[in-house]
Amino acid sequence: MSITSAYIHIPFCRRRCFYCDFPITVLGNNAGGKYSPWQREYVDFLCQEILTINNIKSVPLETVFFGGGTPSLLAVEGLEKILVTLENHFSFAQNIEISMEIDPATFSLEQLRAYQTLGVNRISLGVQSFDDYLLQECGRSHSTKDTYQSVEYIHQVGIDNWSLDLISGLPHQTITHWEDSLLRAIDLKPKHLSCYDLVIESGTVFGKKYQAGDKPLPQDYTTAQMYRLGSTILQENGYNHYEICNYAQKDYHCKHNLVYWRNQPYYGFGMGAASYTQKQRFSRPRTRKEYFEFVNQLVINGGKIDCEATTATEELLDTFMLGLRLKEGVNLPLIEKKFGTDTVSQIIKTLQASIEQKLVIFSNDKKNLKLSDPEGFLYSNSVLTELFMEFE
Ligand code: SF4
Helix, strand or coil, rough: CCCEEEEECEEEEEECCCCCCCCCCECCCCCCCCCCCCHHHHHHHHHHHCCCCCCCCCCCEEEEEEEEEEHHHHHHHHHHHHHHHHHHHCCCEEEEEEEEEEEECCCCCHHHHHHHHHHHCCCEEEEECCCCCCCCCCCCCCCCHHHHHHHHHCCCCCCCCEEEEEEEECCCCHHHHHHHHHHHHCCCCCCCCEEEEECCCCCCHHHHHHCCCCCCCHHHHHHHHHHHHHEEEEEEHEEEEEECCEEEECCCCCCCHHHEEEEEEEEEECCCCEEEEEEEEEHHHHHHHHHHHHHHHHHHCCCCCCCCCCHHHHHHHHHHHCCEEECCCCCCHHHHHHHCCCHHHHHHHHHHHHCCCCCCECCCCCCCEEEEECCCCCHHHHHHHHHHHHHC
16 A cells, blocks of 8 residues: 655653653753754764665655644754655645644744744644643643634634644543533534544653542543533534544545554654554654664664564454454454455454444444444453453
């Protein structure tokens, strides 16, 4: 299958939020979009990595996603260099989607305009909450006022395709806080919304401070209620719940992320970035120094990465783990074609209890198997555990 998507990791952040374990480089509270030697060096290595890909049979890229980190801390010159390198090396489809994650208070109007001029046509704004106390308790470096200012900038430059991220299950967060954030988000009329449930990762400030379920974290019962509330309110307001954590108005789903969930291949470039090419999943080193060493070695090896291809069982489980995140679910005739009729029967038998509980349902004339909304989505982990125990 041709590869038409690329993820680019921009690791710069002002400081580390208390829940975050992403591969980032902390630049300090005053960092802005300045093309410092630190940024320049990273961009140079990243572009070298892009150039190691054998592009002889490549088709134009249809989606590029700048994630982070905080890509809006990247200087315009840096973004330009990466986009020019990508376009010269792979070429871009005419209707390419170029997404960029941005955080409130990290960019100016001029910077956003320059990103747009360079081709960025989809924005994902990391709002997380509309409550200043909750933001502060998470170590975020922005306020609600900054969020409104950012949305104003997005409107001023005329980027219509934009998304807003929220997090539920934050310390001290109540159902009322959550409902207020949802309603204030809807009021801003983003075309797309992502609602994530906080995960406490070991090694983070929260990981050291809290155990899952401990006060001031909301109880599981409350976070489940938050999930149900999000699903109800957003769908009532015209957002299609097309993925477990994602909602979009008609035709505004994220094309790039759909590639992941449909288990299709994609390139990944930069520190900590994951890729899925030639049936090989590979994650790059998560620190700056190790990533630079990796790129140097990659250049010497002529772009060859040493890692094992996914097995048929892994591919099957990945297809379910990712596909069941989607409202459309997993297409059984495709599974049958790839893995055989017996495999489909075995899957249905394994999931029989979840089917009886209506956590898993058939749709599309019994051609698709999917999770129900919201209960199936809420219990997706237990459904997946059944499959993993059967097939692994
Ligand atoms: S801004 Fe995003 S990537 Fe950076 S530390 Fe905070 S959560 Fe992590």
